[in-house]
């Protein structure tokens with residue numbers, strides 16, 4: 025179980041998906057959480073609590089938005 029997460033987090037789940045991959049990216053956060061499988065690209069929705077329970081750990085951040093803007097401002 026994890027305690028918190030954010031949009032774009034890459035999460036390892038306790039159980040692997042049917043395709044054998046256990047890592048997913050959080051693609052939407054709200055009352056429900058939308059996840060995309062890294063192995064097959066399948067998108068699923070879980071309610072927030074179910075997701076927190078099913079997740080094992082956050083292993084990183086998907087960084088597709090870091091190209092467009094630099095982080096020079098601080």
Ligand SMILES: [Zn+2]
Pocket residue numbers: 041042043044045061062063064065066
């Ligand atoms: Zn999959």
